[in-house]
Amino acid sequence: MYINPNLFFLIKDGQFIVWDYLHHTQFTLEPDYMERLRLWAEGKVESLSSIDDELEEAQLIAKEPFIQQEWGWDDLSKIFHIGTRDIAEHLIGLSREEWIESYLAYCNTIATHPPAFHIKKEAEIKVPLPTPDLSLLDQEKYYSVVKRRKTNRYFKGEKISLDILSALLFVSLGPLHEKWSDLEENGLQILGRRKSFPSAGGLHPEEAYLIALRVEGLTPGIYHYDSVDHHLTLIEEKFAEEELIPLLYGQYFAEGLAAGIFLTSRFEKGWWKYPHSRGYRMTLIDIGHASQSLVLTATALGLDTWMTGAFSDSQVEKFLSLNCSTEQPIFFIGFGQGHSSTLEPHMLSQLSV
Ligand SMILES: Cc1cc2nc3c(=O)[nH]c(=O)nc-3n(C[C@H](O)[C@H](O)[C@H](O)COP(=O)(O)O)c2cc1C
Structure with a gap:
């Protein structure tokens, strides 16, 4: 045997x-x-x-x-x-009616206890964002944006405007859609909101924490982005920029960013609708979609981007004041004016010896 x-x-x-x-x-x-x-x-x-x-x-x-x-x-x-x-092999070969019946029966078992979809941060200071100026996105055609997007590891340390930041947050992560029209028109219950990117089960488990470094008219600090009301909530003001790079395991490419965003995932949403560990796969994929939305929008707005999943989770949790194991940091995206360089000059000089 x-x-x-x-x-x-x-x-x-x-x-x-x-x-x-x-x-x-x-x-x-x-x-x-x-x-x-x-x-x-x-x-x-x-x-x-x-x-x-x-x-x-x-x-x-x-x-x-x-x-x-x-x-x-x-x-x-x-x-x-x-x-x-292969966790749902019993669904293979079901008729359309059987499939719908099985899906609705499952939904009924969870319908009574949905998690909170939209969490408002309790902090005192809310920072309004300007009405997004969508004409800022009219400069370049889609194909050209997709082609120009490139990971940049050498930022200039220049400021970006609050208008650019507002358009970036609104289009990539914010409340583009007032209604979930075809569901609402049919009288169906709506729990979440649609965004510019898809999300497993419409859960949108992602939350965005802005690390503002060089944004005109915005005090440097850590802010939470409210993706329903399109405003920022101050979490921590005036941190030292040097604190960021050690958190990112020393990746000094983050020097000179205008701002960065830590994307976290609120696991309790997935635990509710997709309790099998396979739901964890979806959570990571969701964050990938959010990241792509951010980097393409940032590129369309004329910014360079850099990203990483390599950071000290526990230190980032403290940095963002998360204090809660159900919400975990997954990815970081930095943006600003850059040199569109795959490699930063010091590293390039070491490599070219
Ligand atoms: C999931 C993921 C993780 C990444 N992690 C890092 C990282 O830790 N540090 C880094 O400098 N770049 C990181 N990158 C950027 C990639 O190295 C980059 O996308 C790749 O080399 C292709 O280059 P391009 O983005 O310019 O097309 C990451 C990208 C992705 C999608």
Whole structure:
């Protein structure tokens, strides 16, 4: 017999559990079953026992070897990726009516307890943003914007106007749509708001924290962007710009930015609608869409952009005063006037020696 290589063991609620992440099954293990699996794992089984029949039925051991997936990362990502594959196979082959019935039945089970969709920050100081001047986006054709977008690692340290910032936030992350017309016209309940980019289940778990460094008429500081009312809320005023780069694991390309945005994700929205770990994949994809919306809009407004997912999560949490494990920082996008350079001059000189 062969032991299933897709197992991990965890201790939960006073029980010892084996989790088969390939078949999405979990079993509480009594000591003799645990011991038996250990013997199989170590290749020390001398003769079959009645426990083996049960282990085989549970697919924890098998007569044929298990197919081993090729995997170049560590086990954590393997557990996550394989453990979130093929989770709704029962939906394959449903008729249209059956599919709708199954979807609505699921929605009814969660409809009673939706999370708060729009969170207003309690802070004292609200900073209004100018009415977005959308003509600022008329300078360049779409194809040219997409083609010109490039990661820039050498910023000039110049200021941008509040009008540019306002247009950037409004178009990329803000309340473009007054209504969710085709749903509202049919009398359906609306929980969230649409934005310029799609989001799994319409949840829009992203929140944006602006790190204002060089914006005319805006005191440098950390602000939360209210994506429904299109204003900023001050979180922390006048931090030292030098604080930012260590948070980004020393990536000094952030020097000279006009501003940056940390995109966080409010996990509780996903926990509500997509409670399986596969929902975590959607959360990351959502942030990717938000980021693309930001960088394309920034490019269309004549700005250069730089981005990173490499930062100290716990220090960024403190920096943004998040104080809450349900909302986590995922990505940072910096923007400003730049030299449109893939490499910053010091690094370039080291590379060209
Ligand atoms: C998910 C993601 C993470 C990235 N992380 C970093 C980073 O940590 N540091 C960095 O300098 N660039 C980072 N980048 C930028 C990429 O290096 C860049 O997009 C890539 O080299 C292609 O160049 P282009 O954006 O100019 O087309 C990241 C981009 C993405 C999409």
